[in-house]
Amino acid sequence: MLLKEFASLLKHSNLYGDPDTVITGIKTDSRKVKSGDLFICIVGHHVDGHQFTEQAVKNGAVALVIQQDVEWNVPKIRVKDSRYAMAVFSSAFYQYPSHKLKLIGVTGTNGKTTTTYLIEKVLRDQSHRTGLMGTIQMKIDDQSYNVENTTLEALELQRSLDLMQKNKIDYCIMEVSSHALEMGRVLGCHYRTAIFTNLTQDHLDYHGTMDKYKQSKGLLFSRLGNTFSDNPENRKYAVLNGDDPVSNYLKKITTAEVFTYGIDQEGVDVQATDIRITSKGTNFKVNTFVGSMDFCIQLIGKFNIYNALAAITASLLEGITLKSIKESLEQVKGIDGRFESVYENQDYLVIVDYSHTPDSLENALKTISEFAEGKITCVFGCGGDRDRTKRPLMGQIAAKYCDHVYVTSDNPRTENPIHILLDIEKGIIDSGMTGSQYELIVDRKQAIKKAISNAYAKDVVLIAGKGHETYQEIHGVKKDFDDRLVAKKVIRSIINDDPSI
Structure with a gap:
């Protein structure tokens, strides 16, 4: 040019x-x-x-x-x-690449990653070529690329969409963070469908208040445009969680045709009923605007039902049959770092989850409490240089559901790790948990080791906060660290009675 x-x-x-x-x-x-x-x-x-x-x-x-x-x-x-x-x-x-493929954006505090992966699975099974952008990686068909942000900066985003278009991608499913919306990273993106998962406390260090956080999320829906079309290919859709009151605000600010999903709210377009959650999976019936069907997915928990409902709704809008959606979703074994089991033939359960907000931690622990036969232990921390107000809240939640809590480092970044742990401890103390029921251990590896070493048959150990991440950032330096690998090594050392493993 x-x-x-x-x-x-x-x-x-x-x-x-x-x-x-x-x-x-x-x-x-x-x-x-x-x-x-x-x-x-x-x-x-x-x-x-x-x-x-x-x-x-x-x-x-x-x-x-x-x-x-x-x-x-x-x-x-x-x-x-x-x-x-x-x-x-x-x-x-890059010649407006988002106009040349179908772009589906997913925003919300929790569930964005899982929802995008579920939609990708359904579309791929229908022989569509897909691209995916999000927290874990960027994918173009089967090729994966590392990413630094949940949503790329505008220049890299348009370059990536152009690369997808040149690779004949039909759909791009992407996570859209509140930071990206506020900072204009997705300006100019021509979205076909915008999906809202939920809004709970997070990123208040950046947004200041929950109302401003809500307004940032709303930008995805208000920017869908203010026109209608008789061409089905040009129509816009807003897929909203009907059980979250923020959806009422999003309905008012979008011109797109609105479809709602949920569990508790009557009158939603796609609803899950007859729910049964076990340690092996989740069963439920889906009632939609095109019919009803029983689902049996391998993902665990009520929060994953919401993720599945969002994916089901978006897929139905693309003309995919409910039967085909069911077949695809029931094949999904799990998403990296999302309620992921670490199994080395032990008689207790170890789960690694990305839950790093009060709501996501409570969702994970509440789900575990519904099927756990033994004691529940949680290992978690909070990120440094981020929202401090959520730290005691997460301490309270851990104390509410757990028999024992190990408070440890997450990504302390430039903060003193012990200061973060002490902020979390305030919530634990306020909940009435005694000193014998929790420990502050700055070293995350040692905290994981101690938690697993004290687990007995039928107990459940949740290692929360980092999920798929393969690093830990301390004093501004990123070092290799993967909760799943650390947990595996600890379990093997216990089973083989070999502390050197």
């Missing part, structure tokens, strides 16, 4: 220099700039891209996008908001 073509995309922009400068790429990281690139100076919370224009120009940037003056003799486009400009320019540069 030519520089003047970028400038023409914004009414309020000023172009300085040669308008016919040819742009062959876009970058926001000066270290990655190559000859022919347009460098966009993003103003972030901690870093200002304007400070790195010298490196960008030396690396070959032929033009800059700026919010403020910089002293470099290269063509420039000055804009009011470089982050907004990044979304506009990257969409145009």
Whole structure:
């Protein structure tokens, strides 16, 4: 593209220099700039891209996008908001890829990852080529890619959608975080369906209040557009959790056709009844706007019923039969780090789960309490440099459901780990749990080892907070750490009476 073509995309922009400068790429990281690139100076919370224009120009940037003056003799486009400009320019540069595939976005505090994977499974079984973006990874058909954020920055997102489109992907199913919505990462994305899972306390360090958190989630639905179409391919759908009161707000702000799912609320479009949860799976009947059918999924817990209902609703909207959806979902054995069992022939149950919010921890522990025959033990912590108000709440929840609690490090980041543990302990003490029922152990490996070592037949040990993550961030440094691998090694060492394993 030519520089003047970028400038023409914004009414309020000023172009300085040669308008016919040819742009062959876009970058926001000066270290990655190559000859022919347009460098966009993003103003972030901690870093200002304007400070790195010298490196960008030396690396070959032929033009800059700026919010403020910089002293470099290269063509420039000055804009009011470089982050907004990044979304506009990257969409145009990659020729609006989200218009060329069907984009399904899933937002909510909990359940996003599982819901996206369930939808992907159903669509793939119908011979659709799928892409997936989320917390665990990005996938294009069978190829996996590592990701740093749940939702990519606008430039990387559009580049990835373009790559999917070039690989003839039919559907992209993606997690959409509140941060991404607030920061404009998904501006310009042409969503076909937006799904809401739930809203519970999280990220208040960023959003400040639950109301602002709710409003951020609402952006996905309000941006679905304000038009209708007689072409079924152009219609927009909002799939909402009818049991969550936030859905009433989302209904008001979207023009899309609304479909609701749930368990407790009467009148939803897709409802689960006759629920039976065991340690092996979950049985329920689904009543939908196209008929009813019994499901027997291998995923455990009421929260996974909600995830399944969201996936069922979205799949029905794509014209897939209820019978086909049932066959697909019943084959799913589990999602990495989501209520995942670690089994090495022991006579007690060890579960690793990503639950790192009060609601998700309570969901996991409540589910365990419904089938546990022995004692319940929980190993968990809270992330550093994040919402401190949820720490005592999670302590209270652990104390409510558990016989013993090991409070340990999660990703302390730059915080002193013991300070995080003490915040959690306040909630445990307020719940009346005695000192003999819980321990504070900063070293996560030692906490897992002690919890499993004290487990007996039919007991359940929940290791919560990190799930699929394969690292632990301490003092700003990421080190290899996988709860599942640590638990396996501990179990093997106990079974083989070999502490060296």
